[in-house]
Structures are given as C-alpha cells and as structure tokens.
C-alpha cells in the first residue's frame with residue numbers, strides 16, 4: 001500500500017469524481033445469476049477512437065453499490081464492467097486455496113485475479129462450483145505466460161491452456177503479465193485479436209510504466225483498458241483502470257509506518273485501512289489471502305476514510321516496492337520491450353524495496369523469478 005501511495009502523485013480523494021459517479025443499482029441485481037461482467041454491447045475495435053483522441057474518453061466511474069468496495073464495479077473504457085474488489089489468487093493452491101476462493105465468493109467478492117503461471121486456475125473453477133455460482137457470475141482475470149511471448153502461437157496456446165484450466169470459453173480480462181516478456185507490439189496486437197474473437201472480454205497489461213504506455217500510444221496502438229501495477233496517476237488521464245496488485249505490500253510494511261498508529265486509533269487493521277484507501281481512490285485492489293477470516297476482513301467494510309485520513313495514508317509514501325521482481329520492470333525502456341525480448345540482465349529486478357519493511361521469506365519472494 002505504501003508503494004501505491006508512492007506512485008499516485010496526489011494525496012486526497014477527488015470528491016467531485018465520486019460525486020459524478022453513477023450510483024444507481026444495477027438492474028440485474030448483485031450478485032446476479034446472469035453474467036453481468038462485460039455484458040455491454042462491445043465497440044468494434046475499428047470504431048474505437050485512436051490513441052491520440054483518448055483525452056476525450058470519459059473518466060472511469062464507479063457504478064453499483066452506494067460506497068466503493070464489494071458491490072461496486074468500474075465501467076471500463078469499452079463499456080465492460082469490472083468488480084472493484086478482487087481476490088488475488090497467487091498461492092491459493094490445493095484444497096485450502098479452493099476453499100479460500102469459495103469463502104471469498106460467498107462473501108461477495110466477484111473478481112478473482114490469476115495467471116497461468118500461478119497454477120491456481122483450476123482452483124478458481126473448483127472454488128466457483130464450491131460456492132454454488134456459475135462461471136458467468138465471476139469476473140476472471142488471467143495473464144499470458146511470459147515465456148510464451150516468444151511466438152504468437154505460444155501466446156494462443158497460453159490462453160487455450162488457461163481456458164481449459166478455468167473450464168470456460170472466455171476470460172473477462174486477459175493481461176500481458178510483464179513488459180519484460182518482450183515483443184509487446186506483436187503480442188498486444190494478438191491480444192486485441194483474441195478479444196475480437198471473443199476469447200477475452202477485455203485486454204490489458206501488468207507492470208507497465210508510463211514510458212511503456214506512451215510507447216504504445218505513440219506507436220498508434222489501442223491502449224490497454226487495465227494496467228495491474230503498484231499504481232500510477234497516468235491511468236486516469238487515459239481511461240485505464242488501475243488494478244492494484246500487492247495492495248498490502250505483502251504485509252511487509254505492517255508495523256513500520258504511521259498506518260499502524262492510524263489503525264490503532266481507528267480500531268481497524270492496517271490491511272483494512274490500506275484496502276479501503278485503495279477502494280476510495282477508485283482503484284481495483286486484489287489482496288491475496290488464504291485465511292478465511294482475513295478474506296472477510298479484506299472487504300474493508302463498515303467504515304469510511306474521511307478526506308483527512310485519505311490524505312494521511314497517501315502521505316505514507318516511502319518508495320517501498322514489495323514485488324521486487326515484477327514492479328521494477330515498469331522502468332524498462334519501450335525500445336527494449338516493443339519488438340524484441342529483453343535479456344533478463346536488463347530487468348532490474350531483485351531489488352530490495354527502499355525504506356523500512358520486512359523482507360520475509362515466502363513463495364511470493366521468488367514466484368516471479370522464472371523465465
């Protein structure tokens with residue numbers, strides 16, 4: 001979370017923005033039995049405004065429940081809906097993982113984030129069944145295997161494998177996992193094609209920095225609808241929804257900042273404050289937990305942060321980066337990733353985060369180290 005605050009730039013929430021947000025209840029109800037995600041009529045890509053015109057895009061707005069969080073969704077640039085709070089599923093393996101996913105779904109989470117690399121896609125399919133829901137009730141985001149960027153055929157195979165694992169014929173959101181995987185122009189064009197073929201309702205990227213997004217824009221490419229990253233203000237200007245990965249900074253900042261004092265004052269946990277901050281900023285946080293009580297806690301329900309508290313959290317920026325292998329790749333030069341595949345020596349990963357914070361040993365420490 002501290003990292004998110006680090007990159008946001010401004011401090012207080014824009015009240016005007018939320019004031020403009022449409023708040024009517026969705027006519028399908030929530031949670032619905034019919035598919036409500038991305039069910040809007042799609043704009044054919046040929047009719048989309050070119051990147052140069054994207055300043056005209058309407059700002060992203062929240063819809064649904066009267067306050068940010070579970071029940072709220074973000075209307076994406078092309079018209080699809082994405083639930084605002086998600087469950088990160090990296091590490092949610094086996095029976096415990098399936099049950100954690102079902103717990104979250106029963107509690108009202110409707111977005112689950114995964115990646116072919118996480119090996120949790122089958123657990124997601126099983127968790128949905130366990131919760132008594134159908135595939136269409138849940139918004140699933142998954143990511144291309146990075147090494148599959150070597151060829152278009154492998155990217156297609158990566159998606160085919162994800163679809164098989166998930167027991168579905170489409171994903172709601174398909175992301176490029178990391179710019180370091182390279183050949184971005186080719187792979188992005190293919191993702192747009194896969195979307196037009198109906199295999200993905202929306203496509204986006206992850207770990208992309210401003211220079212890389214600008215590289216796409218200047219190359220005349222359609223911009224992603226979502227960037228999953230440790231947050232940047234650039235997104236808002238271009239109608240890109242911000243999915244905040246590792247919104248708890250992997251727990252490594254707990255007890256090391258003013259957030260712990262605030263949590264004590266408010267009688268809440270640091271995790272709840274971090275997630276509510278993210279929700280009220282209009283981001284899409286995807287905290288991961290395998291622990292049923294924490295999954296419920298992470299809905300950050302029953303309280304709101306006032307503007308002063310929002311500003312106080314935004315000021316916590318210490319530059320700490322919890323995803324030490326993934327996040328630094330947002331700084332890779334566009335030229336390095338646009339057409340070729342950058343050498344791993346250029347990734348700049350394995351940095352220690354700046355500032356205080358625990359460097360714990362867990363699966364998350366090395367799950368991005370593969371190639």
Ligand SMILES: NC(=O)c1ccc[n+]([C@@H]2O[C@H](COP(=O)([O-])OP(=O)(O)OC[C@H]3O[C@@H](n4cnc5c(N)ncnc54)[C@H](OP(=O)(O)O)[C@@H]3O)[C@@H](O)[C@H]2O)c1
Nearest residue numbers: 088089090206245246247248249250271287288289290326
């Ligand atoms: N695109 C990428 O490159 C990328 C990189 C990193 C993450 N992600 C996505 O973001 C998701 C979340 O990131 P993350 O798992 O790295 O970090 P995170 O969500 O910030 O933190 C997860 C850690 O915090 C603990 N935790 C969860 N809720 C807690 C609470 N209420 N109180 C105390 N500790 C709590 C979890 O332990 P327990 O499980 O034991 O509760 C786990 O150790 C991932 O699952 C993945 O979907 C994507």
